[in-house]
Amino acid sequence: MIRGALIREFEAVFGKDAVFAAEADRLTYAYDAAPLEQVMPGLVVRPTSGEALAAAVRLCGENGIPLTVRGAGTNLSGGTVPLPGGVVVVTNGLNRILELNEEDLYAVVEPGVVTAKFAAAVQARGLFYPPDPGSQAVSTLGGNVAENAGGLRGLKYGVTRDYVMGLEFFDARGETIKTGSRTVKCATGYNLAGLLVGSEGTLGVFHRITLKLIPLPAAQQAMMAVFDRPEAASETVAAIIAARIVPATLEFMDQFTIRAVEEYSRAGLPVEAAALLLIEVDGHPAQVAEDASRVEELCRRHGAASLRVARGAAERNKVWEARRSALSALAKLKPTLVLEDATVPRSRIPDMVRAIDEIAREFRLAIGTFGHAGDGNLHPTILTDKRDREEWARVERAIAAIFDRALALGGTLSGEHGTGIAKACFLDRETTAATILYSQRIKKALDPGNILNPGKIIPAPA
Amino acid sequence: MIRGALIREFEAVFGKDAVFAAEADRLTYAYDAAPLEQVMPGLVVRPTSGEALAAAVRLCGENGIPLTVRGAGTNLSGGTVPLPGGVVVVTNGLNRILELNEEDLYAVVEPGVVTAKFAAAVQARGLFYPPDPGSQAVSTLGGNVAENAGGLRGLKYGVTRDYVMGLEFFDARGETIKTGSRTVKCATGYNLAGLLVGSEGTLGVFHRITLKLIPLPAAQQAMMAVFDRPEAASETVAAIIAARIVPATLEFMDQFTIRAVEEYSRAGLPVEAAALLLIEVDGHPAQVAEDASRVEELCRRHGAASLRVARGAAERNKVWEARRSALSALAKLKPTLVLEDATVPRSRIPDMVRAIDEIAREFRLAIGTFGHAGDGNLHPTILTDKRDREEWARVERAIAAIFDRALALGGTLSGEHGTGIAKACFLDRETTAATILYSQRIKKALDPGNILNPGKIIPAPA
Numbered sequence: 001m002i003r004g005a006l007i008r009e010f011e012a013v014f015g016k017d018a019v020f021a022a023e024a025d026r027l028t029y030a031y032d033a034a035p036l037e038q039v040m041p042g043l044v045v046r047p048t049s050g051e052a053l054a055a056a057v058r059l060c061g062e063n064g065i066p067l068t069v070r071g072a073g074t075n076l077s078g079g080t081v082p083l084p085g086g087v088v089v090v091t092n093g094l095n096r097i098l099e100l101n102e103e104d105l106y107a108v109v110e111p112g113v114v115t116a117k118f119a120a121a122v123q124a125r126g127l128f129y130p131p132d133p134g135s136q137a138v139s140t141l142g143g144n145v146a147e148n149a150g151g152l153r154g155l156k157y158g159v160t161r162d163y164v165m166g167l168e169f170f171d172a173r174g175e176t177i178k179t180g181s182r183t184v185k186c187a188t189g190y191n192l193a194g195l196l197v198g199s200e201g202t203l204g205v206f207h208r209i210t211l212k213l214i215p216l217p218a219a220q221q222a223m224m225a226v227f228d229r230p231e232a233a234s235e236t237v238a239a240i241i242a243a244r245i246v247p248a249t250l251e252f253m254d255q256f257t258i259r260a261v262e263e264y265s266r267a268g269l270p271v272e273a274a275a276l277l278l279i280e281v282d283g284h285p286a287q288v289a290e291d292a293s294r295v296e297e298l299c300r301r302h303g304a305a306s307l308r309v310a311r312g313a314a315e316r317n318k319v320w321e322a323r324r325s326a327l328s329a330l331a332k333l334k335p336t337l338v339l340e341d342a343t344v345p346r347s348r349i350p351d352m353v354r355a356i357d358e359i360a361r362e363f364r365l366a367i368g369t370f371g372h373a374g375d376g377n378l379h380p381t382i383l384t385d386k387r388d389r390e391e392w393a394r395v396e397r398a399i400a401a402i403f404d405r406a407l408a409l410g411g412t413l414s415g416e417h418g419t420g421i422a423k424a425c426f427l428d429r430e431t432t433a434a435t436i437l438y439s440q441r442i443k444k445a446l447d448p449g450n451i452l453n454p455g456k457i458i459p460a461p462a
Numbered sequence: 463m464i465r466g467a468l469i470r471e472f473e474a475v476f477g478k479d480a481v482f483a484a485e486a487d488r489l490t491y492a493y494d495a496a497p498l499e500q501v502m503p504g505l506v507v508r509p510t511s512g513e514a515l516a517a518a519v520r521l522c523g524e525n526g527i528p529l530t531v532r533g534a535g536t537n538l539s540g541g542t543v544p545l546p547g548g549v550v551v552v553t554n555g556l557n558r559i560l561e562l563n564e565e566d567l568y569a570v571v572e573p574g575v576v577t578a579k580f581a582a583a584v585q586a587r588g589l590f591y592p593p594d595p596g597s598q599a600v601s602t603l604g605g606n607v608a609e610n611a612g613g614l615r616g617l618k619y620g621v622t623r624d625y626v627m628g629l630e631f632f633d634a635r636g637e638t639i640k641t642g643s644r645t646v647k648c649a650t651g652y653n654l655a656g657l658l659v660g661s662e663g664t665l666g667v668f669h670r671i672t673l674k675l676i677p678l679p680a681a682q683q684a685m686m687a688v689f690d691r692p693e694a695a696s697e698t699v700a701a702i703i704a705a706r707i708v709p710a711t712l713e714f715m716d717q718f719t720i721r722a723v724e725e726y727s728r729a730g731l732p733v734e735a736a737a738l739l740l741i742e743v744d745g746h747p748a749q750v751a752e753d754a755s756r757v758e759e760l761c762r763r764h765g766a767a768s769l770r771v772a773r774g775a776a777e778r779n780k781v782w783e784a785r786r787s788a789l790s791a792l793a794k795l796k797p798t799l800v801l802e803d804a805t806v807p808r809s810r811i812p813d814m815v816r817a818i819d820e821i822a823r824e825f826r827l828a829i830g831t832f833g834h835a836g837d838g839n840l841h842p843t844i845l846t847d848k849r850d851r852e853e854w855a856r857v858e859r860a861i862a863a864i865f866d867r868a869l870a871l872g873g874t875l876s877g878e879h880g881t882g883i884a885k886a887c888f889l890d891r892e893t894t895a896a897t898i899l900y901s902q903r904i905k906k907a908l909d910p911g912n913i914l915n916p917g918k919i920i921p922a923p924a
Contacts, residue, residue, distance in 0.1 A: 101807070101809075102704070103700065103703065103704055103807075103808070103809035104703075104807035104808050104809050104838075105703070105808075106807075126706065127706075147649065148649045148653065150647045150649070154646055154647050155646065158624075158646075159646075159647055159649075161653065161656065162620075162624060171896060171900055173896075175894070175896035175899075175900075176894050176896055176897075177893075177894065177896055177897045177900050178892075178893045178894050178897050179893070179897060181805070181873065181874040182807050182872050182873075183805045183806060183807055183808075183837070183838045183839070183872075183873055183874050183877060184616055184617065184620075184621075184805075184808070184837040184838060184839070184877075185612045185616050185621055185805055185834075185837050185838070185839045185874075185877035185878050186805070186874045186876070186877065187609065187610045187611075187612070187621075187660055187803075187876040187877060187878050187879060187880045187881065188874045188875045188876045188881055188885070188889070188892055188893075189881055189889055189892075189893060189897070189898075189901060189919060189920070190657065190660070190661060190901045190904065190919060190920070191610065191623065191656055191657060191659055191660045191661070192657075192897070192900065192901070193656075194623065194653055194655075194656020194657055194659060195652065195653060195654075195656055195657040195904075197653055197656060198649055198652070198653045199652060199653070214708070215706040215707075215708060216706075238565065241565065241566075241567070242564070242565055244588065244589075244677040244678075245677075246676070246677060283745075283746065283749070284745065284746050284748055284749035284752070285748075286746055286747075286748030286749065287745070287746035287748065287749060290746070341649075343643070343645045343646075343647055343648070344645060345563070345565075345566035345568075345644050345645055346565070346566050346567075346645075346646070347563075347565035347566050372647075375645070375646040375647050376566075376645050376646060376647070377645070377646070377647045410644050410645075411643065411644075411645055412643040412645050412647075412648045412650045413650045414648070414649040414650045415645060415646075415647035415648065415649060416647050416649050417649060418649045419649065419650055419651055423650070427650070427651055430640075430650055430651075431639075431640045431641070431650075431651060432637070432638050432639065432640050434633060434635075434637035434638055434639055435638075435639045435640050435641060435651065435654070436651075437637075438633055438637075438639050438654065438908065439651060439652045439654070441907040441908055442652065442657075442904060442907060442908065444907065445903040445904060445906065445907030445908075446900065446903055446904065446907075457651060457652060458651070458652070
C-alpha cells in the first residue's frame with residue numbers, strides 16, 4: 001500500500017486530477033494484453049510534462065516504490081504488468097509531436113503519441129514511418145520503443161529499433177540522459193539508445209524520442225494468393241525471398257484464422273482455402289509492376305489455386321483490415337488467447353508451420369496460425385480457457401515446445417512481443433548463463449534500487 | 463612491462479609464432495590513424511581461434527593488464543591506441559566468413575574479415591552489404607562494428623549499426639555472451655548488440671558477428687556536378703533531399719581537396735571548380751533513370767556549371783576511386799592530418815560549409831573539406847605539422863570551434879569516426895553529466911577490473 005502522505009506528495013506534483021488511488025481506477029492498470037495474472041498497482045499517475053515525469057521517477061526512487069510506465073498496455077509479454085503496490089505511470093498525457101522535420105527526415109515525439117496517429121501525420125507530409133505493430137491504432141510510440149515493436153513491414157523496412165535516432169530519458173534518479181542525435185550518422189558516446197530500445201522500462205523512462213522518417217514509396221500493390229495446402233503457401237514465401245524480391249509485407253493465414261476472420265469481418269475471404277498469403281510490394285511504379293508480376297508467377301508455380309490483385313485503395317485497405325482483425329477475430333472464440341511470436345529464419349517457415357501443426361495435434365489444442373511469414377515471425381495463437389487447469393497445463397507445454405522448435409530451427413523466442421514476464425524464464429534456452437548475468441549487471445548498475453519495472457526481461461538475480 | 467613468465471603463458475596458449483614481445487613489433491601497434499601520441503604496448507598477440515581469443519581476455523583479466531583489440535588500426539579517434547604496457551590483440555588471424563546465407567539474407571563472420579573482401583564475397587552472390595567506410599580496403603568488420611563505421615552510403619543505406627543482427631562476444635571474464643539472432647526480428651532479452659556497436663572494445667571482445675544482407679540494387683548511375691561557388695554545391699545537397707530523393711551517395715569536395723586529389727590520382731577532376739558533388743542513385747532501372755534526371759535538373763537549377771554522367775562501370779569506378787583517394791591525397795601535403803567528422807542535420811550543410819571556411823580563416827589554417835554531404839557528415843581536414851607547437855595550438859582551438867558550430871547547428875561530435883580518446887573530453891559539450899555517469903556505470907559494472915580498452919569513449923570517473 002502507498003501511504004496517504006505519499007499520495008499527497010504525488011498530488012502536489014501532478015494535481016489531484018492526475019493521481020488515481022481508487023481501487024476501480026487501479027484495477028484498470030492491473031494487466032496488459034498478455035494472459036497473465038492481474039497485479040494490483042498501488043497508485044496510477046498521469047504526468048503531462050517532462051518535469052512531472054521526472055518527479056514521478058524521483059518520488060518512486062526516494063520511497064523505494066517500483067514504477068511501471070504504460071502506454072496503451074497492448075503489450076503481449078507482460079512488460080506493462082505492474083508490481084504489487086507499485087506506481088503505474090500512464091503516458092497518454094505526454095502525446096505531442098514536438099517536431100516533424102521534412103528537410104532532415106526525422107521527428108521528435110513524446111512517448112504517449114499514438115503510433116497510427118503519428119504515421120498519419122507523417123504521411124500527410126509525404127513521408128513514411130514504417131513500423132506498424134498490430135496494435136498501432138492504440139499503441140504508443142513510447143511503448144513501441146520500449147518493446148522494440150515490429151509489425152507487418154519488418155521484412156523490407158525493419159522494426160522500431162531501426163527508426164530510433166535518439167532518445168532523451170530519465171535514469172532511476174530522474175536525471176536526464178541524452179543519447180543519439182538528429183543526424184543520420186552518430187558515433188558519439190555509447191549507443192545508449194540501442195540499449196534502451198526493447199528494454200521494457202527497466203533502464204530508464206522515455207521523455208523524448210527522435211525517429212527517422214523516409215520518403216513515402218510512390219506506389220504499392222496488394223495481392224491475395226489462395227492455397228489448397230498450407231505447405232504450398234509457406235514454400236511460396238521461401239521462394240519469393242529466394243528470388244531476391246523483398247515485399248513490403250508478406251503475411252500468412254491458415255484456414256482456422258481465415259474462417260475466424262471471415263466470421264468476424266465479412267471481408268470476403270475464401271473460407272475453403274487451406275491457407276492465404278497477403279502480399280504487398282511497394283516502391284517505384286515500374287518496380288512495383290515488375291515485382292508484382294514476379295510474385296504472381298511464383299505463387300502460381302508453387303500451386304496457388306487463385307490469385308486476387310487488389311484494385312484501388314479501397315480494395316487494398318479491405319485486405320489489410322481483414323488481416324489486422326485476425327487477433328480480435330480469434331480472441332472472440334475462446335476466453336483465453338495466447339499469441340506467441342517465436343521467430344525463425346525466413347527459409348524455415350515451412351518447417352515451422354509443420355511444427356506448429358504437429359504441436360497442436362500432440363497437445364490436442366486449437367492453434368490458429370497467422371503472421372509475418374516474410375520475416376519468419378509467425379503468430380501461432382492458442383485458443384483456450386485458463387480456468388480449465390488440465391488444458392492450461394497442455395497449453396504451457398505446447399508453448400515450451402513451440403519455443404524449442406523455433407530455437408532448433410535457428411530462431412528466437414520473441415520476434416516482436418518482447419521478453420517481459422512471460423518469456424524471462426525461457427531466456428536460458430536461447431542464450432548463455434553469462435549473457436543473463438551480463439544483463440543483470442547492467443540492470444543493477446543503472447537501477448541499484450530496482451525501481452524501474454523490476455522483474456521484466458531478465459530473471460531476478462538468485 | 464609484462465613479465466617473462468606471463469609472456470610464456472601467452473605463448474603456451476597461442477604458440478610462439480603468435481606472440482610478439484620485441485620492441486620493433488610492439489611499435490607497429492603503438493598508434494592508429496588518429497594523430498595522437500604513440501603508446502607502446504607490452505605485448506601483441508594474434509589469436510587464430512575463438513578459444514585463444516577468450517584465453518587472451520582471461521589472461522589479461524587475471525593479471526590486471528589492459529587489453530586493446532585491433533583490426534586494421536584505421537581508427538580515426540584513437541580507439542585502438544593501446545594502454546602503456548597493455549596487450550594488443552590483433553584480429554587478422556580470425557578472418558573467416560563462417561556462413562553466407564542467401565536464403566535468409568545474413569552472414570556470420572569473424573571479426574578480422576576485411577570489409578571490402580566481405581562486400582565482394584557478398585556481391586558475388588548477388589547480394590549487398592552497404593556499409594563502406596573510407597578504409598574498407600583494409601578495415602575489418604570487427605573494427606567497423608566496434609566503431610559503428612559509416613561510409614559513403616549512409617544516406618540511403620544507414621551505417622554498420624543498421625546491419626548488425628547478432629553478436630557473440632567475450633565479456634571481461636572471457637565468458638561467451640550471445641545476443642541477437644539470425645532472424646530479421648528479435649525482441650529477446652536486452653539489445654546488447656545495440657549497446658556493443660560503437661563501444662570501441664570497452665564492453666566486450668567480438669568473436670562472431672551476424673550481419674544483415676540485402677538484395678543488390680539492379681542499376682546505378684553516377685554523376686559529377688561542377689560548381690563555381692561552394693555554397694551552390696551545398697545548397698544543391700539540401701535541395702535534393704528536400705525533393706525527397708535519397709541518392710545512394712551524395713559527396714562534396716571543395717577546391718582544396720579537388721586539387722589535392724587530382725594531383726594524386728590524375729582522375730581528370732576539374733581543378734578550377736570551386737566545389738564538386740559526386741552523386742550516385744541506385745535501385746530499379748526506371749527509378750534510377752527518373753532520379754538521375756531529377757538530380758540533374760536540381761543541379762542545374764542551383765547553378766551547376768557542368769554535369770558529367772558516368773558512362774559504364776569503368777567511368778563510374780574512376781569517379782569513386784578519386785573520391786576514395788581524398789584522404790591519402792590530402793595526407794601527402796603536410797606531416798600531420800586531422801580528419802574531423804562533426805556532423806549536422808543534412809539541411810544545415812550550407813551553414814556548416816560556411817562555418818568551416820570562417821574557422822579556417824580565423825585560425826589561419828589550411829582546411830580541405832570533403833565528405834558525405836548527403837547525410838550531414840562532412841570531413842573538414844586540417845593540414846598541419848604537429849611539431850609546430852604554435853600552429854598546433856591553433857589547430858586544437860579550430861577543432862573545438864568546429865565541434866561547437868556543429869553542436870549549435872543541432873549536430874553531433876562524431877558521425878562515424880567514434881569518440882575514442884580524441885573526443886572523450888568533448889562529450890560534455892553534447893550531452894549531460896548524468897549521461898556520462900550512466901555510461902560510466904555500465905562500463906564499471908561490466909568491466910570492474912577496467913581491463914577492456916580503458917579510457918576510450920567516456921572520461922574515466924573522477
